[in-house]
Amino acid sequence: MSRSAFALTARMPDPTSLLAALHAGGPDLRVDRAGQGAVVRLCTEDGRQVVAVEAPRYIQVPGEAARLLDPAVATETPVWWTEVRAASAVPEAPRPAASIAGRLATLLDGTTWPRETAAHADVVTVAASGEPAPALAVGDDVLTEADMLTDRAAIVLPDIPVIATQWVTHTRLGVEEHFTLAFGHTADNLVPLDHLPHLAEELAIQHHLATMVTEVRAARPDLTVPAHYEPPALPVSLTFGPGAIADTGPSRVEETLPDTPVVRLGPTARPTLHCTLGDGTDPAAWRRLRHAMAHLRVAPAGQAVCGPPSG
The missing domain is CATH 3.30.1400 (Cell Division Protein Zipa; Chain: A,)
Incomplete structure (x- = not known):
């Protein structure tokens, strides 16, 4: 069913x-x-x-x-x-x-x-399991379709597995929220890298995204961790929200990454910059990422990892 x-x-x-x-x-x-x-x-x-x-x-x-x-x-x-x-x-x-x-x-x-x-319109009964489960607070709008919830993680099981973690840190500037999302993709369900600019724009405009690094790695599509070596993830994009580049300006980012495609998203006055670092197979993407972070002095506050299966 x-x-x-x-x-x-x-x-x-x-x-x-x-x-x-x-x-x-x-x-x-x-x-x-x-x-x-x-x-x-x-x-x-x-x-x-x-x-x-x-x-x-x-x-x-x-x-x-x-x-x-x-x-x-x-x-x-x-x-x-x-x-x-x-x-x-x-x-x-x-x-x-x-x-x-x-x-x-x-x-x-x-x-x-x-x-x-x-x-199936009859009244049915589902018994409790006897094991307490964390409940979402009234009004929570994050991952309402999660199948399993813990204090810091939510897991969605069907179709494309998703694991999300969240943690909060206190800095001299205030409170920072950090999120990591991991999506599992099989060989016949390719990683939708072409959707990243749209996602970056929506996160920046609707959810005040500061920065985001997206990576692709070869791993198990069910997101479990096997007891053997797997290759490290490779960055595919770096996104700067309007607030993250308010001091340096978008032109500074574009000048720092002359060989990297940079797309301006959102309002002209407060754009979001989405930088394509690679396609998930180019190790040189790490060099581009380190160069950008070193020269722009901005630490990534969000990360999305999209994992295709290992061979």
């Missing part, structure tokens, strides 16, 4: 129908919020996330639901799209997710995907 179930309804889910659907997902589960209220989570008494129900989205483009899900999905436009995601860490989670989507579709004149989800 799919890890996510979708309810495609003609009417917008209201609080009454949503409560009825959540009850079908498990009367013994407690309700929690995440993503600044945009996500409703059902958790066991020990804090394990079982399902996450995202805020409904209004789809008005004809054929968009079929394009995103399956050509066999037949819905009239416009339609309300509600995704119910089952946590991969809970084996029995797909059934309550299917029950929630099925109940929404029944109450709101809709359909579900996968189609077999419609047959």
Whole structure:
């Protein structure tokens, strides 16, 4: 059964129908919020996330639901799209997710995907594991789809594995937040390096990115660490947010890296600079990175590691 179930309804889910659907997902589960209220989570008494129900989205483009899900999905436009995601860490989670989507579709004149989800509208029960699990604080908007959470890390298991860690340091200038993200990619799922400029721009504008180093390394795609040697990561890009280059100016960065492609992103007055250091196979990228950091005197505050599989 799919890890996510979708309810495609003609009417917008209201609080009454949503409560009825959540009850079908498990009367013994407690309700929690995440993503600044945009996500409703059902958790066991020990804090394990079982399902996450995202805020409904209004789809008005004809054929968009079929394009995103399956050509066999037949819905009239416009339609309300509600995704119910089952946590991969809970084996029995797909059934309550299917029950929630099925109940929404029944109450709101809709359909579900996968189609077999419609047959699961009965109330189900998920027992607690007995092991306490860290819970997200109300209003947290980071990694609301995480399957496993610790004090400093979140892990997303299905499709492309993701591990994220966060730590905070106090400096003479204030508080710094440091993040490291690791994504696992298989041989048939190439590392999307062409998306890095867009990601860099969004992080800088929306999340006040200071600096970011992106690296690629040959490793296991499931992000586990084997007991044998693996080659080191190779940097592929270096990103400076507007605040990181406020003193030196963007022209100084471009002059320091004359042989490195530098793209200006975001507002002209406060641009973000995205510097391409290599393609993940060129060891000379380390020299370019050291040269940039030495001359610009800026320490990287964020890092994203994208790992293709080892041979």
